[in-house]
Amino acid sequence: IISCPALGKVDVALAARNYRELVDLGLSFGVKAAMEYLGFVEQINTIESALEIMTLSGHPQATIIVDPFHNFRGGGAFSSLSKLRGDQIAISHFNDTPSSPPRLEQHDHSRVLPGEGHLNLKEWCDRLRQIGYNRYLSLELFREDLWARDPRDVARIGLETMRQAAEA
16 A cells, blocks of 8 residues: 655654554555655655654554655655665656656656656666665556557566666
């Protein structure tokens, strides 16, 4: 289960308590709940802000979902990954973003296939390896032009571009 922040001002202490409760509830059903920061949300838009909620929750199984797009959009740096341990990451979304429009004008639909944008995805993958993350990269795009294509074709292209970026 992905837990995302609300738009606007967030009561971080309340968010931490709610996240702890969500993690416990999920575990009672055999489901893990992960915190995802969103680059276009005013307050919880970086790894640091999500990590604060995770830490304040005090839950030993608190995890985060990381995402190059959200990291860029929220003004974070890929070096922020070094503030995490690999086991604190539930999954890493994987995508790229164009250099135009400007960062603050980009939204979900702005994401592009890995290697088609300007992000240093080699650094992203290197930093994930350095902290001991060795699980999945999940391609996450919200592109109507891709939705209109044959899903097998999109999956093949997505896997190829992910491999090229991750193995660079």
